[in-house]
Amino acid sequence: MDFGLSQDQQMLRDAVARCLADTCPLDHVRECTERDNPLSDKVLRAVQDLGIPGMLVPEEHGGLGMTLLDAAIVAEQLAYAVAPVPFLASHVLTPIALSEAGSKEQKAHWLPKIVSGEARIGVAISETIEVRDGAGVSFAAGKLNGTALFALDFEGADAFIVADSGGRLHLVGAKASGLKAIALTTIDRTRSVGELRFDGAEAEPLADDGGAAVGRLRAAGRVILAADSLGAGQAMIEKAVDYAGQREQFGRLIGSFQAVKHMCAEMAARHEPCRSLVWYAAHAFDAVPTEASLVACHAKSHTGEVHRFVARTSTEVHGGMGFTDLIGLHYWFKRIGFDRQVLGGPETVRAEAAALQGWIKAA
């Protein structure tokens, strides 16, 4: 019995943290996000050197064959450093989709390229959760038609894995004729999303997709977003505590005022159990399949709620400074905002959790 990270996992966490502390200080994030394309080649190279793109790729395809908990550990650190690099779709969802649902040829073609960094694939499954603005994709006779919103890790993707309205997954090249890719600008400049408009774009289905793969992607994606939220929340709490321990008003450190102290305590009290929930959700994805989808919903919705509270409260502890761009607190605030909405906000995800338990009668 050991509920927690193994020694290897602690080493992984520390290695990623050290690497990001070196390569991704806030000044670098700021510099990147003020450009048109905020993606950081420098950090991406560092992430590549750590072997992160191959983490979830099976060993037979040159990857490390690691678990979603390992990926969650990385996600937490990426968020802690507000690293402007692709991860969720390109390094987590794509390897899972291809290894669980791809054909032999698809695996052999793409997985080694993902490991080496030669190829990056974005993922668009938003419409299987919630349809906005009449979006939706249909697949017939080898062609995709319609619109997919919120394609993740959009910028610089060589291809996309797209879910059709039946939840089947398809691979489409980013440069396929009949595909128009339009970047969407979000609050969070450290991650990129876009819109894919298909007009008879040629695509190949993931061959062995029995229909279950999209559910696996939703679960994995939610766990990783929850882990991201955890890392961003951790950073915001630490920053609030540091600031309250330095800033003086009325001749006292503001952290000695109970009003301020209790804000910090409440953040910590609500945040700390999230860590165990995220760890368990990640563990369940690989080890307890019967619980995986439900506990992924819980992790996603609960961290969404807790870290919205953390994001606003940490900002308030910083007073006026928190509201400025000077100390850059807003990078984490926005990262948390992104994590909360993407792949379903808390209410949507909770409705799905209820349905999974049979609490919603079929209409």
Add this chain to the structure above:
Amino acid sequence: MDLEYGPEYDVFRKQVRAFIEAHSHLAPPSSDRAARPSSKAVEWQKLLIEHGYTARTIPQAYGGYGAEPDILQSRIIAEEFARARVPGGLSNQGISMFVPTLLELGTEEQKRRWIEPTLKGDVVWCQGYSEPGAGSDLANLKTSAHIENDEFVVNGQKIWTSTAKQADMIFCLVRTEPDAPKHGGISYLIFSMDTPGIEVRPLKTMTGHAEFNEVFFTDVRVPMHQIVGQRGQGWFVANATLGHERGMLGDPDALENRLEALIALMQEERLGQGRAIDNPVLRDRLVALQAEVAAMKYNGMRILSNSLRGEPGGMAKLIVKLQSCELAHQISALAIDAMGELGILYHHSPREREGGAWQWNYMFQLGLIIGGGTAQIQKNIIAERGLEMPREPKLAKISDAAKATADMPRHKQGSA
């Protein structure tokens, strides 16, 4: 991440299950929570001790089972009794707080005299800590004990004393050295509730019941040897037990059981055309609470693993009392909301559900948020011990500042 307990523990779990299956007919009903245990509850307690399912690690010489401490075995016992909904060993302040204190700090004679009858339910204890003027600031207590003819003579008042009516004995904090600094002048006395000069008045609470009492002491004479630890060490002795109380109030199994009861209620209770759980707003709240209960469950597993590794509980443990009490309160609140207008029924009303238990819980759990270290004190602890935030300035500085403020000219308020 390894959530298996291992084969030897699987064997142990099977033994516990087999015991429960074979003996559960002997268990008192879960509603049997009287402070003075019924004869059925006492017999059950003795059976549990005999098999090592309660008082497991207490030495046999003191009436326990005498097993080596094993966190996982204790956890398995708790899990299996909770799962079977069969009451485990007696849980009262004598067993949860006084016995651990004696084991740590009592004399050999005190251990032999008190632990066994306490474990077996023959001696019931109450706790005399809080006073009207000493709640969160417990060390400010004023109940005094001066020495006269080789006896302590106790005068003063305690409050929030549960089971004082039924108790045979009290463990009580009194000020024995009035001139010592506040934390250094306290002693931990134990004496019979039959001693002349003790008056117990029930303290009726918002629930309509008297779950607590006030206890008044007038010249209560206590032999000098009825002290745990030395004179003036009472604060240290008491803090050994407060830790046990805080542990007691954050049981993840209890939260899961409350949540399951809520789910059952919402699936049974009709609201208009459907069930309460068919209402999307109520259902959304239910799932949100379910997620929080799951987070606390895994947080508990993390604390358990930390202690298996011999590491301190850290922040994961510091937050348990605050979060669990709040969560329990919210579970009851949703139950009341799910019942709609039926949710107000109480006092054995016609159409009342589950004996008014949800309303009672809702109110009583507010008491638990306040008791055992208020939510605000918990937040101070989390901030100061967990986050290492600066402490409040010392009292002297504040009173200087208050004086300075009082001397300042003020604008008159409310002058028309």
